[in-house]
Amino acid sequence: MINLNYEYRIYPEPSQEETLLRWLFACRKVYNYCLAERKDWIKSRKSPVDQCSLVNEYIIPGDTKYPDYYYQKRQLTEAKKTNPELKEVPSQVLQEVVGKVDKAFRSFHNRGYGFPRFRKRIRSMVFPQFKTNPIIGNQIKLPKIGDIKINLHRPIPEGFVVKQVQVVNKASGWYVICTIQSEGDIPDPIPDLSYSSLGIDLGFSSLIATSRNEIIDRPKFLISLQSKLKSLQRKLKDKVKGSNNWKKACKKIAQLHEYIHRVRKDYHFKLSHYLCDQAKMIFIEAIDFKSWGRGMLRKHSLDFAFGAFVEILTLVAKKRDVYLLKVDKDYTSQTCPNCNTLTGKKDLNERIHSCSECGFTINRDVAAAMIIEQRGLLAVGQTVLQSVEDKGYGGKEQSLPSSSRRSRKSNS
Structure with missing residues (x-):
């Protein structure tokens, strides 16, 4: 259905x-x-074992x-x-x-x-x-x-x-x-190594960095209207609670929050369609965004609502027959996408990836997106080969593209 x-x-x-x-x-x-x-x-049905309530x-x-x-x-x-x-x-x-x-x-x-x-x-x-x-x-x-x-x-x-x-x-x-x-059902998108692919890295410095060296800045929905929200909340503080003026001030604040929600949701859908226009396979990191909402940058994380964006991207991808896969997020910013060498941990203010082994230099977030794409293609390749083996097809096995080399594993 x-x-x-x-x-x-x-x-x-x-x-x-x-x-x-x-x-x-x-x-x-x-x-x-x-x-x-x-x-x-x-x-x-429960009470302390050593005392009763007074x-x-x-x-x-x-x-x-x-x-x-x-x-x-x-x-x-x-x-x-x-x-x-x-x-x-x-x-x-x-x-x-x-x-x-x-x-x-x-x-x-x-x-x-x-x-x-x-x-x-x-x-x-x-x-x-x-x-x-x-x-x-x-x-x-x-x-x-x-x-x-x-x-x-x-x-x-x-x-x-x-x-x-x-x-x-x-x-x-x-x-x-x-x-x-x-009646009926929407079939799940089927991966294919002949499809175009795109790796996406989510972050705060730049909202999205793709494996095609494209960087999208993060919009500030709530922060841009924060001064207006503070002004309305200060006016609410001076009103008598329960009065008609207090109810009017509450309604203005609620309308502003609803406007921010609508603008954010509209941007999520437009960005999801824009990404689905670029490739038939999209790979993103498997991130627990709840932890982002409790960290030092929680305000910026909740402002964009990364979890809601991923849900909308998943919905749009299925609707448009685009294969979406979440891959392992570990060491994406510490691995060189050119030679798969671990370069070590980087500070947050270090925004350029420079490999000491091969000399490959590129934006740090773009390098992470390239690693995400490689891991996604490797997973898709294994899925395709397993499907061929399960169906018992003969002939030559499909080879993985050169960009999908296995990244070096590290002990966590």
């Missing part, structure tokens, strides 16, 4: 907007209640089962009897909220995320199922809401059906994210 997400701007009437806001408030109550119920059950204790019977997703979903029926505001919200929307809580706990246990927190505000809700197409003309029909005007700036592709709609309340207005689905 092929799944795509299309985002559109919607313009609800004042009465419809009031209803949507009430539903979001109800979703927040359900989310926090489900989270508190799980949190209380967990705390009732304030309170969570007294829950020992035979009480853990309030998992299915238990809390069944409890929604009982909750509607004592909470009339929940009756107005579609049942499937509330079930999706319970699913969010379950997903947060699964991410906490399985992926090492932090313990789920209570929400001050929920900005989105999901309508997971539609019997018919909710988009007709320039309107979208939502359950218990009715027809809402939609800016259908791009039509739904032929053969796709709307399976799910997420309503999002942003600083600039209301939006819907439509998940559309079609």
Whole structure:
């Protein structure tokens, strides 16, 4: 199955907007209640071995089962009897909220995320199922809401059906994210040694250095607007919290952050398409960008959002049938791309690679990109040869290009 997400701007009437806001408030109550119920059950099953709490204790019977997703979903029926505001919200929307809580706990246990927190505000809700197409003309029909005007700036592709709609309340207005689905599947790109290749080195001094000796400077999305953001935050500090002027100042700050996000995302897509125009195989380093976000240059790292860029590049590459591979990042800046000799560790202010063995001199980041390309071509060559052996094809083996020589291994 092929799944795509299309985002559109919607313009609800004042009465419809009031209803949507009430539903979001109800979703927040359900989310926090489900989270508190799980949190209380967990705390009732643990305590210090040498002391008891002097304030309170969570007294829950020992035979009480853990309030998992299915238990809390069944409890929604009982909750509607004592909470009339929940009756107005579609049942499937509330079930999706319970699913969010379950997903947060699964991410906490399985992926090492932090313990789920209570929400001050929920900005989105999901309508997971539609019997018919909710988009007709320039309107979208939502359950218990009715027809809402939609800016259908791009039509739904032929053969796709709307399976799910997420309503999002942003600083600039209301939006819907439509998940559309079609039969079939997008095949993964297949590597071939006859394809053109490109190695990419990501960094801070220069955003991208390619193996073709091209350097792209790093744009400064947040830093360029930092003075404006500080000015708005200083004005917010002088306002009375909760007043109308305070809410207006908060909205201006939120709109500025949303603008920065949109500009950054637009640049990510344009840069990804630009790189995919140059080659049919792209190789990048396998980097844990979370560590970059905690280092000395964390502000610059989070400003560009390297992890989000790699995700978008992966999406664009698959869409355009470009093979993308992540290779080992170790010693890319310490290896000579001409003779594969380890030149030793370089200081950050040393931006030129100069090999003492062969005399090869080039920009440090470009040299790293060339090493990345060589490692990628070597991995692709091994994949192609293994595929030939697995299929039992006879004939002559394909030889690797001269630029894909194996780099010298070092003990780490």
